Amino acid sequence: MRRMTARPANTHQARLLKLLRDGGPNSRAQLGDRMDLSRSKLAVEVDRLLETGLVAADGLAASRGGRRSHNIRLNPDLRFLGVDIGATSVDVAVTTPELDILGHLNQPMDVREGPVAVFEQVLDMAGKLKAAGLAGGFDGAGIGVPGPVRFPDGVPVAPPIMPGWDGFPVREALSQELGCPVMVDNDVNLMAMGEQHAGVARTTADFLCVKIGTGIGCGIVAGGQVHRGTTGSAGDIGHIQAVPDGRPCACGNRGCLEAHFSGAALARDAMQAAQQGLSVELAGRFETNGTLTAADVAAAAAAGDATALELIREGGTHVGQIIAGLVSFLNPGLVVIGGGVTGLGHNLLAAIRTQVYRQSLPLATRNLPIVLGELGPSAGVIGAARLISDHLFSPA
Amino acid sequence: MRRMTARPANTHQARLLKLLRDGGPNSRAQLGDRMDLSRSKLAVEVDRLLETGLVAADGLAASRGGRRSHNIRLNPDLRFLGVDIGATSVDVAVTTPELDILGHLNQPMDVREGPVAVFEQVLDMAGKLKAAGLAGGFDGAGIGVPGPVRFPDGVPVAPPIMPGWDGFPVREALSQELGCPVMVDNDVNLMAMGEQHAGVARTTADFLCVKIGTGIGCGIVAGGQVHRGTTGSAGDIGHIQAVPDGRPCACGNRGCLEAHFSGAALARDAMQAAQQGLSVELAGRFETNGTLTAADVAAAAAAGDATALELIREGGTHVGQIIAGLVSFLNPGLVVIGGGVTGLGHNLLAAIRTQVYRQSLPLATRNLPIVLGELGPSAGVIGAARLISDHLFSPA
DNA sequence: CTTCTTTGTCCTCTCAGTGGAAAAAGACTG
DNA sequence: CAGTCTTTTTCCACTGAGAGGACAAAGAAG
Numbered sequence: 001m002r003r004m005t006a007r008p009a010n011t012h013q014a015r016l017l018k019l020l021r022d023g024g025p026n027s028r029a030q031l032g033d034r035m036d037l038s039r040s041k042l043a044v045e046v047d048r049l050l051e052t053g054l055v056a057a058d059g060l061a062a063s064r065g066g067r068r069s070h071n072i073r074l075n076p077d078l079r080f081l082g083v084d085i086g087a088t089s090v091d092v093a094v095t096t097p098e099l100d101i102l103g104h105l106n107q108p109m110d111v112r113e114g115p116v117a118v119f120e121q122v123l124d125m126a127g128k129l130k131a132a133g134l135a136g137g138f139d140g141a142g143i144g145v146p147g148p149v150r151f152p153d154g155v156p157v158a159p160p161i162m163p164g165w166d167g168f169p170v171r172e173a174l175s176q177e178l179g180c181p182v183m184v185d186n187d188v189n190l191m192a193m194g195e196q197h198a199g200v201a202r203t204t205a206d207f208l209c210v211k212i213g214t215g216i217g218c219g220i221v222a223g224g225q226v227h228r229g230t231t232g233s234a235g236d237i238g239h240i241q242a243v244p245d246g247r248p249c250a251c252g253n254r255g256c257l258e259a260h261f262s263g264a265a266l267a268r269d270a271m272q273a274a275q276q277g278l279s280v281e282l283a284g285r286f287e288t289n290g291t292l293t294a295a296d297v298a299a300a301a302a303a304g305d306a307t308a309l310e311l312i313r314e315g316g317t318h319v320g321q322i323i324a325g326l327v328s329f330l331n332p333g334l335v336v337i338g339g340g341v342t343g344l345g346h347n348l349l350a351a352i353r354t355q356v357y358r359q360s361l362p363l364a365t366r367n368l369p370i371v372l373g374e375l376g377p378s379a380g381v382i383g384a385a386r387l388i389s390d391h392l393f394s395p396a
Numbered sequence: 397m398r399r400m401t402a403r404p405a406n407t408h409q410a411r412l413l414k415l416l417r418d419g420g421p422n423s424r425a426q427l428g429d430r431m432d433l434s435r436s437k438l439a440v441e442v443d444r445l446l447e448t449g450l451v452a453a454d455g456l457a458a459s460r461g462g463r464r465s466h467n468i469r470l471n472p473d474l475r476f477l478g479v480d481i482g483a484t485s486v487d488v489a490v491t492t493p494e495l496d497i498l499g500h501l502n503q504p505m506d507v508r509e510g511p512v513a514v515f516e517q518v519l520d521m522a523g524k525l526k527a528a529g530l531a532g533g534f535d536g537a538g539i540g541v542p543g544p545v546r547f548p549d550g551v552p553v554a555p556p557i558m559p560g561w562d563g564f565p566v567r568e569a570l571s572q573e574l575g576c577p578v579m580v581d582n583d584v585n586l587m588a589m590g591e592q593h594a595g596v597a598r599t600t601a602d603f604l605c606v607k608i609g610t611g612i613g614c615g616i617v618a619g620g621q622v623h624r625g626t627t628g629s630a631g632d633i634g635h636i637q638a639v640p641d642g643r644p645c646a647c648g649n650r651g652c653l654e655a656h657f658s659g660a661a662l663a664r665d666a667m668q669a670a671q672q673g674l675s676v677e678l679a680g681r682f683e684t685n686g687t688l689t690a691a692d693v694a695a696a697a698a699a700g701d702a703t704a705l706e707l708i709r710e711g712g713t714h715v716g717q718i719i720a721g722l723v724s725f726l727n728p729g730l731v732v733i734g735g736g737v738t739g740l741g742h743n744l745l746a747a748i749r750t751q752v753y754r755q756s757l758p759l760a761t762r763n764l765p766i767v768l769g770e771l772g773p774s775a776g777v778i779g780a781a782r783l784i785s786d787h788l789f790s791p792a
Numbered sequence: 793c794t795t796c797t798t799t800g801t802c803c804t805c806t807c808a809g810t811g812g813a814a815a816a817a818g819a820c821t822g
Numbered sequence: 823c824a825g826t827c828t829t830t831t832t833c834c835a836c837t838g839a840g841a842g843g844a845c846a847a848a849g850a851a852g
Contacts, residue, residue: 029830041809043832067817067830148759158759206626218725222623229727230602233759240721241755244640253755322721325636329614329722331625359637359649363544363554363629425799434841439800462798463848 142384192219316351480776538780588615712747
């Protein structure tokens with residue numbers, strides 16, 4: 001299949017494409033109203049987009065009691081690939097031009113195996129999605145990696161948990177392999193963009209998105225835009241000091257947030273508690289599986305295990321303390337909690353909320369919702385698709 | 397004198413005015429190059445601005461070896477008023493249209509006396525500047541207040557240290573009194589804008605500006621824009637927890653940064669040290685003046701007093717610890733330290749740097765300058781002038 | 793004094809965009 | 823069911839922004 005090559009020629013076309021992406025099919029008249037453009041001008045731009053093949057006619061619109069109107073929509077053959085590379089697994093999904101997920105695959109994989117092995121896996125998964133008939137090819141791909149990225153060229157820089165990736169030309173390499181434009185970003189930023197596009201943050205221009213998985217990170221959205229910082233490491237809150245003279249951390253310091261609470265830390269704590277005989281529930285699970293994960297702690301807590309609940313509460317307090325500081329600092333309109341440990345659910349959220357509402361300024365917390373992400377594991381891949389579509393739907 | 401009433405009619409004119417403000421007088425040809433606009437179009441816009449009186453001809457430009465060119469500059473009669481209301485003093489300054497300070501007055505005053513008394517003082521000082529022949533009137537005024545501001549309407553909201561100001565229509569009231577447009581913002585944001593316009597942050601789009609005075613606050617500039625947060629309280633870092641179970645703070649919590657280090661806390665500590673006989677130097681000054689301020693500690697430190705040095709070092713460590721977290725979080729390209737305690741100078745800076753470079757991620761600190769502000773007490777008033785000029789030099 | 797360079801001015805041409813008229817195609821009404 | 827009212831689409835003429843070139847003005851360099 002012939003892939004999309006055209007790009008919007010001006011800002012009108014770019015805005016039109018984004019409007020169609022976010023709002024779905026629309027009649028010319030509706031588009032004109034929303035774009036604040038005369039109908040004649042709009043018709044011209046729509047015609048040009050029709051010629052390029054970026055948009056297509058889509059039958060009749062719901063009648064409002066007048067001449068029947070024909071709907072316009074993004075070319076339904078467009079396909080975006082969203083890739084979310086986590087520390088311990090890879091997610092790959094195909095989306096429609098409106099960023100709805102058509103197919104989603106997940107595969108456990110250690111990111112430390114290096115870019116070559118990981119990309120082989122990614123390409124294999126993308127191939128499966130194609131073979132399933134969900135896409136003839138891809139018009140663009142967004143990739144999230146668990147570390148800082150020099151955004152303009154899409155290259156990871158000094159990523160702590162994926163040493164083999166430092167300086168690897170991810171964007172360039174994948175663009176070659178896939179034969180389509182590629183954009184690369186930090187996985188947490190993509191999660192934030194996902195929740196912004198289709199999740200709880202749809203109506204909020206300033207919010208924080210805290211992802212607690214194997215590690216811990218934070219996406220920052222200010223004025224509707226993702227803030228990446230000067231070197232792409234903004235949001236790296238895992239190594240902020242949470243406990244003075246606390247536990248030693250892999251980074252060389254002591255008391256880092258990540259050392260005290262994250263998927264990895266929680267599993268470690270749970271295993272210790274099991275071995276010390278503090279919790280029958282956890283000990284039983286440890287016996288059965290030979291190891292424990294955050295999911296086991298969640299299950300134990302759901303079963304009413306006091307030790308598991310205490311672990312969650314304590315962890316939530318640490319995260320909450322850091323978030324409280326960030327809330328005072330940035331004064332966001334919403335805080336979203338996501339990532340692997342969202343399975344801990346309400347217990348975690350309660351601990352975080354308690355701490356934030358206690359420690360932050362009343363003015364900053366007065367109307368501050370702190371909620372779980374809505375999209376779960378889809379947030380990352382939707383965000384990735386959003387990233388590349390934002391790029392492609394901008395004037396070249 | 398007749399005051400400026402016109403506003404730029406379009407974005408070209410707005411850009412032109414800002415270019416002339418930031419770059420000084422320029423010939424039409426130079427302006428055309430910098431604006432990326434054809435000379436004919438530029439000439440038209442310049443002519444229109446000349447008609448409105450916003451800009452004026454300014455003699456011949458330095459020859460570059462061709463036909464001599466006439467310089468264009470902002471109307472030299474324009475005057476902006478910059479007002480910086482601190483916790484314990486008021487600064488008022490008059491600037492040229494290029495935001496150079498023509499006259500600057502400072503007056504001790506307790507902000508808790510309330511808006512009416514403070515504005516009386518401000519108007520009196522503005523009157524003195526007029527009487528000195530520095531201005532016939534004001535074309536706009538920027539006001540900084542030491543607390544959160546609902547920016548669009550220029551009203552302080554729930555300011556902790558100035559309770560009488562809550563909800564007072566500062567913008568409206570001062571606009572009436574002065575007879576010119578007024579914009580209101582947090583004093584720390586204005587300091588950041590000042591350093592951005594004419595100080596150390598001239599070339600940096602993402603930076604933090606930490607102001608340590610009676611209290612402690614932080615201006616956030618991301619992507620060249622001041623970030624104010626959803627309720628205008630962004631940057632309020634004084635009540636982030638610096639010491640778990642630390643000193644009680646006026647806000648009701650314990651261990652707030654402001655309780656452990658700020659102008660007020662430092663003075664308190666110094667007096668305690670003097671009374672306990674820990675420092676001959678401080679005790680002597682206490683004897684003489686009956687009280688101690690941050691300036692006394694600075695002087696004692698300069699004289700080599702160990703206790704004073706230790707106070708500064710300890711305070712710098714606390715601030716540095718918080719800044720380290722913010723640096724990891726926001727990944728700025730520069731950190732500026734300013735405010736009343738900059739008199740503590742290099743000792744303070746050294747303590748902060750040590751802590752930040754030790755605790756933040758290497759990637760975030762690799763090229764991170766941490767410097768003192770360049771403008772001192774002028775930063776606030778210059779920032780205030782910048783605020784109102786940005787407003788007036790935007791299309792209505 | 794001649795030639796070259798830079799700047800400012802004038803004029804024309806193009807094209808984006810508006811607004812209105814007319815046509816198309818439905819819903820509603822007596 | 824015919825006529826009237828709405829809504830949408832298409833067409834067309836008009837306006838104004840802006841580009842670009844030609845030319846004049848005014849200096850510098852040789």
